[in-house]
Amino acid sequence: MDIFKKLKAFYWPYKRYFLTSLIFVLIVTAITVIYPMVLQITIDDVILAEDYDLIPVLSIGFIILMIVKGMANFTQQYLGDLFGVTAVYHLRNALYRKLQRLSFTYYDNARTGDLMSRLTMDVEGFKFFLAAGFKELIRVVFLMLTSLAVMFYYSVPLALVTMAVMPFLIIVVKKFDAEVHPAFRSIRKSLGNLNTRIQENVSGMNTIKSLSKEDFEIDRFTTDNKKYQEVNINTASIWAKYFPFMEFIGNLAMISLLIFGGWLVMNDQLSLGELVAFFSLVNYIIGPLMRLGFIVNQFSQAKAAGERLLDILEAEESITSKTSAIEDAHINGDVVFDHVTLKYTEDDDAALKDISFHVPQGKVIGLIGSTGAGKSSITQLMTRFYEPVEGHVYIDGKDVADYDLKTLRRHIGFVLQEPFLFSTTIKENIAYGNPDASIDEIVVAAKRAQAHEFIMEMPKGYDTMLGERGMGLSGGQRQRISIARALLINPSILVLDDATSAVDMETEFQIQRALKEVMTDRTTFIIAHRISSLKHADEILVLEDGEIVERGVHDDLLNNGGPYQRIYDIQYQDKKQIMGKQ
Numbered sequence: 001m002d003i004f005k006k007l008k009a010f011y012w013p014y015k016r017y018f019l020t021s022l023i024f025v026l027i028v029t030a031i032t033v034i035y036p037m038v039l040q041i042t043i044d045d046v047i048l049a050e051d052y053d054l055i056p057v058l059s060i061g062f063i064i065l066m067i068v069k070g071m072a073n074f075t076q077q078y079l080g081d082l083f084g085v086t087a088v089y090h091l092r093n094a095l096y097r098k099l100q101r102l103s104f105t106y107y108d109n110a111r112t113g114d115l116m117s118r119l120t121m122d123v124e125g126f127k128f129f130l131a132a133g134f135k136e137l138i139r140v141v142f143l144m145l146t147s148l149a150v151m152f153y154y155s156v157p158l159a160l161v162t163m164a165v166m167p168f169l170i171i172v173v174k175k176f177d178a179e180v181h182p183a184f185r186s187i188r189k190s191l192g193n194l195n196t197r198i199q200e201n202v203s204g205m206n207t208i209k210s211l212s213k214e215d216f217e218i219d220r221f222t223t224d225n226k227k228y229q230e231v232n233i234n235t236a237s238i239w240a241k242y243f244p245f246m247e248f249i250g251n252l253a254m255i256s257l258l259i260f261g262g263w264l265v266m267n268d269q270l271s272l273g274e275l276v277a278f279f280s281l282v283n284y285i286i287g288p289l290m291r292l293g294f295i296v297n298q299f300s301q302a303k304a305a306g307e308r309l310l311d312i313l314e315a316e317e318s319i320t321s322k323t324s325a326i327e328d329a330h331i332n333g334d335v336v337f338d339h340v341t342l343k344y345t346e347d348d349d350a351a352l353k354d355i356s357f358h359v360p361q362g363k364v365i366g367l368i369g370s371t372g373a374g375k376s377s378i379t380q381l382m383t384r385f386y387e388p389v390e391g392h393v394y395i396d397g398k399d400v401a402d403y404d405l406k407t408l409r410r411h412i413g414f415v416l417q418e419p420f421l422f423s424t425t426i427k428e429n430i431a432y433g434n435p436d437a438s439i440d441e442i443v444v445a446a447k448r449a450q451a452h453e454f455i456m457e458m459p460k461g462y463d464t465m466l467g468e469r470g471m472g473l474s475g476g477q478r479q480r481i482s483i484a485r486a487l488l489i490n491p492s493i494l495v496l497d498d499a500t501s502a503v504d505m506e507t508e509f510q511i512q513r514a515l516k517e518v519m520t521d522r523t524t525f526i527i528a529h530r531i532s533s534l535k536h537a538d539e540i541l542v543l544e545d546g547e548i549v550e551r552g553v554h555d556d557l558l559n560n561g562g563p564y565q566r567i568y569d570i571q572y573q574d575k576k577q578i579m580g581k582q
């Protein structure tokens, strides 16, 4: 119940829907039990007593009951659904808001498929219980109790005899639940695997096709699909095995009712109408009893779903703005790293060790070093994507932790090696960071990013729709769109993370030209593997294993026999060889 208590804030404000719906459920259930009683009166007091004057009264009464029941049913169904749908609408919004606020540390360990299924299947599971399950539980318990009460009212011995087999039915139902519950769990798990497989396939289609792994993927999918089929068949066989058995026990109750009830009627200890009414009443107990396990099952599934949703809602937001955070400040772009050490996880080695440097406003700093040396990590500390375990990062003399997160991030633009583009128009992609930009501003940004020409060659120009993740554009084109995007937010600090490594020389030249435009008057961090990309930087930091092993300007670093010279020699060896051969 703890899970439901914790999620109360999402559904309890709408309790009026639920409670009203419950009143109507009780009305419907009460009328259901009245049916057999009307039948009893019809048989005993009309047919057997041959008092046919009562027929119009009974008929009208019956019609009124049916109308009331119909209306009550509509109301309980509608209000119940309204309760579930409204609560889940707020829950889903809260989950999505939380996902936007969670820091990168959370996403480092999260799986997309898993998050997707929590936000869809688990939310739906929880909704189903709110909208129907809880109400149904109350309905069947009420129906069983009232039916039982009426049966005892008619005849205590017959009620006891008929109910004699019920403990057996309860045992079978419990056994069935114990088997079917894990079966349902494996169906969900198997479906989750299947979804993850499909999602990874669509995302990784390039890799699959380029490595000709289509058959391999088809085989893997077929195996998972087979597993899904098997767990479904297994569940079906559990149903098939238990249901006839349950029905058999139910029929035993009917037989004892017929034998003992018939005997009571013959001995004038029970009226014929009461015996007929008993048949309906027994069904009102057997049916719900068989369903009860199912509902309890739904309850435990909703509980499990709620638990997974709470995992997200209660996840720690490790990086947030302070209450006294500096908002709406203009950032000029003077960056200081003061003895900064970063660890991604507690047990891991430090990704950055005791890093200190100063980049005055408007200057260019180059970061070079082997992969995994810590270049990107440095830039991610400026935006507070991660927090250092020691030391401080200052921008314009203030600790980055003192700024409001949005203010801070608004002033730092990124151009990444693999920019993310959304499946919308080129125009909206460029204006993503600044949706208020006019079309003229967008075009100016695109022109400065050397993107205008190729955009205009597209059939719908700036209104061309892009596929998911910018499919339909080349790597260089995607990068230039991303440069235009960065330009449009007019950042004071610009990070070019391997922005030209994946393109040909001609495109690199174009992108370099675009970047020069963007870099003017901004503090710029250039992360590069190629010396040619950062040799004009005001300072170059050479990183190895999270440490700065060398620093200086290109000309000084070139001839001191250090790591930078080694990188230079390797990169220019080819050139010398080619030149030498000529």
Ligand SMILES: Nc1ncnc2c1ncn2[C@@H]1O[C@H](COP(=O)(O)OP(=O)(O)OP(=O)(O)O)[C@@H](O)[C@H]1O
Binding pocket: 108, 344, 345, 351, 369, 370, 371, 372, 373, 374, 375, 376, 377, 378
């Ligand atoms: N989110 C993360 N969680 C855990 N470890 C990480 C994470 N990001 C980076 N690392 C580790 O931190 C170290 C530095 O990574 P970083 O991405 O900063 O290197 P880099 O120099 O930018 O590399 P590359 O040139 O390949 O992009 C690496 O050992 C990497 O495995």
